Amino acid sequence: MWKIGPKAEWRFLDRKLKLFEPLRGTVVEVGMGPAPNLKLYAQHVDRIIGVDCNAAMHGYARQAAEAAHAADKLRLITGRAEALPLEDGSADAVVMTHVLCTVGDQQQALAEARRVLKPGGRFVFLEHVAAPQGQWLHTLQHALNPAVGFFGHGCSCCRNTLATIQAAGFTTVDAEEFTLQIRGPLAVIAPHVAGAARK
Numbered sequence: 001m002w003k004i005g006p007k008a009e010w011r012f013l014d015r016k017l018k019l020f021e022p023l024r025g026t027v028v029e030v031g032m033g034p035a036p037n038l039k040l041y042a043q044h045v046d047r048i049i050g051v052d053c054n055a056a057m058h059g060y061a062r063q064a065a066e067a068a069h070a071a072d073k074l075r076l077i078t079g080r081a082e083a084l085p086l087e088d089g090s091a092d093a094v095v096m097t098h099v100l101c102t103v104g105d106q107q108q109a110l111a112e113a114r115r116v117l118k119p120g121g122r123f124v125f126l127e128h129v130a131a132p133q134g135q136w137l138h139t140l141q142h143a144l145n146p147a148v149g150f151f152g153h154g155c156s157c158c159r160n161t162l163a164t165i166q167a168a169g170f171t172t173v174d175a176e177e178f179t180l181q182i183r184g185p186l187a188v189i190a191p192h193v194a195g196a197a198r199k
């Protein structure tokens, strides 16, 4: 992720800048990984809590924070999206990008994101998702999903993530669906959704 991630990040930059611009206060980023997002919001927030189930990611996240001159704002926690080790109503924003494709239980992860948000808090997401049923890409996604899971450490390209977010009890959900221009088998991760929900 540390090596490949930056090569893909340009594809999301405009959308991420727009989504992260309103973030203020305490931001919890779930599935932070090597923290490619951190530099995009670190300067205008007060505190960043990075949660990842893989403690091996923390060193990379720390490097990203140092490069963004925000090491003093970052606290790293090893934990699962489905059971965030954080107080109710303790975050102004929760960020998840390319994480809901992998979590074991999307509904539980979203319930946790909502629980830790303050009333009115913002849930920001950007995820690859299932193509609409009936499209050839949908069929291809289902055919290749076992390989995606194997090589992607449990990732699925067949999830209707937006529907799950819309059913998660947020007061509003603003989302944009878009498709990356990708050829070949990696086209299975081309369909995306990005947006923000409010508690």
Ligand SMILES: C[S@@+](CC[C@H](N)C(=O)[O-])C[C@H]1O[C@@H](n2cnc3c(N)ncnc32)[C@H](O)[C@@H]1O
Pocket: 001, 005, 030, 031, 032, 033, 034, 035, 036, 051, 052, 053, 054, 057, 079, 080, 081, 082, 096, 097, 098, 099, 102, 103, 104
């Ligand atoms: C594909 S990476 C995305 C990293 C980063 N958010 C990004 O946009 O590049 C997914 C990250 O989520 C973490 N992850 C996967 N399942 C998780 C879970 N249930 N709880 C917490 N972190 C999880 C992985 O360890 C990995 O660091």
